[in-house]
Amino acid sequence: MNMSMKDWTISLLFTSVLTAIIANFFQNDISIMESIPGVLILSSIAFIGIFIAKIVPLKVPAVVYVALTGLLLASPISPISDPIIYYTSLISFTAPLTVVGTLAGIGLDFKAFMSQSWKMIIIAVFVFTGTFLLQAVFAQVFLTVTNAF
Amino acid sequence: MEKAPQKTTIIGHLKENYRLYAIAFGIVLIAELIGTIQFSVGSALIVLYPMLFAIIISIIFGKDVLGFLKKKETKKASQLVLVAISPFMAKIGVMAGSNLPELVNVGPALVFQEFGTIGTMLFALPIALLLGLKREAIGATSSTNRDKDYGLICSKYGANSPEARGSLSIYIIGFLIGTTYLGLLASIVASFDFFHPLALAMASGIGSGVMMAAASSTLATIYPAYADQIVMLAGMSDMLSAITGIYFTLFISLPLVNKMYAWLEPKIGRRGKNKNISHSKSAESRVSQ
Structure with a gap:
């Protein structure tokens, strides 16, 4: 992402941070004050992950570093795992998502979508059905084989 | 050719994007007010989340339907998806x-x-x-x-x-x-x-x-x-x-x-x-x- 960390931080503040707190209130009845630590922790993890993505030259999507940072900080080896797990547990995973849908929807090229042929729309449905179903079959088989339920 | 400003201040950043942030915030609010809706069709439970409503509302408000947002803001919004999904x-x-x-x-x-x-x-x-x-x-x-x-x-x-x-x-x-x-x-x-x-x-x-x-x-x-x-x-x-x-x-x-x-x-x-x-x-x- 060719965005400066400063721009990134401001953007995050005015999109996810703000709306996740609001969404958490509407969806889960968790007061704004109670949500703030959790949202800030998640945002800080995101910040660290994006920063790592910027300095590591590997071609891996930045969100991967974000998830790995979260994983590491919340794993048993982390000295701060307890507060991180506690405060972020107050934030439901759907709370930060509403704004993601909003931005994706605003960014969608609806004209280009409408200009697609109906054949391609049918094919798209099969593409997504195909990968979902076959992944589910494979997952089911390997979960059963490795006795992991 | 579009070129991002080299150095932005917080004020500059907000001046450039306040409309997008405000509209996005408004859409989130509407979507959250609608809330989560679930109903059964046969034995399948259909769940509609605020995120889904947000997508639909924002397409309607977007540049191709009602045109509340300009092309530049649309572009910015797709960039921001990756920022917003990181938490x-x-x-x-x-x-x-x-x-x-x-x-x-x-x-x-x-x-x-x-x-x-x-x-x-x-x-x-x-x-x-x-x-x-x-x-x-x-x-x-x-x-x-x-x-x-x-x-x-x-x-x-x-x-x-x-x-x-x-x-x-x-x-x-x-x-x-x-x-x-x-x-x-x-x-x-x-x-x-x-x-x-x-x-x-x-x-x-x-x-x-x-x-x-x-x-x-x-x-x-x-x-x-x-x-x-x-x-x-x-x-x-x-x-x-x-x-x-x-x-x-x-x-x-x-x-x-x-x-x-x-x-x-x-x-x-x-x-x-x-x-x-x-x-x-x-x-x-x-x-x-």
Whole structure:
């Protein structure tokens, strides 16, 4: 992402941070004050992950570093795992998502979508059905084989 | 040529983007007020999340329908998707970290289910050929055609190739169809009561954060006892897809879809349509430029 960390931080503040707190209130009845630590922790993890993505030259999507940072900080080896797990547990995973849908929807090229042929729309449905179903079959088989339920 | 300002102050940043932030905030508020709606159709529980309403409302407000937003803001918004989704990915990371033994336990299955990605072509290529598509079908059905896959097809076949046009179509359609449809698909498949919730969770990770979110939040509502594990596994599966995705497309999916095409096309491909297709080709390639 060719965005400066400063721009990134401001953007995050005015999109996810703000709306996740609001969404958490509407969806889960968790007061704004109670949500703030959790949202800030998640945002800080995101910040660290994006920063790592910027300095590591590997071609891996930045969100991967974000998830790995979260994983590491919340794993048993982390000295701060307890507060991180506690405060972020107050934030439901759907709370930060509403704004993601909003931005994706605003960014969608609806004209280009409408200009697609109906054949391609049918094919798209099969593409997504195909990968979902076959992944589910494979997952089911390997979960059963490795006795992991 | 557009050029981002070199040094931005906070005020400058806000001046440039305040409209986008304000409108996005308003849409989030409306979507949250609508809230989560669930109802049953037969034995399938359909769950509509605020995120889904937000997508629909923002398309309506967007530049192509009501035109509340300008083209520049639309562009900015698509850039911001990656910023805005990062706290969600952080949350998934935390959930995975706090359930590490569980994750290790299902690790092998999590890795192997990635091979299910070839389901795109197994299901969609025959349909594409029956509908009369030619080489477009290769690009369209080789993967779910997210950003990176489309880039890969372009660099391999050229941006004006039929393969790239097919890929671009699914890329464009994929977001809207993928996000709204995947949640629905998850409900329907769950209602068969055939797959374990965790298997469905892993299947939700198809290399797009938004789609994974749609499918896994639906599954989490259907199986509240597994909610945390579902979201965690869907997220981890999605992360794996994000890392391995283009290599998988390059080394496994594309060779396979080409073989399948060579085998199936003479059998079920439609004949005598070449004129038509080369005509629509030139029209489409103008659009994609």
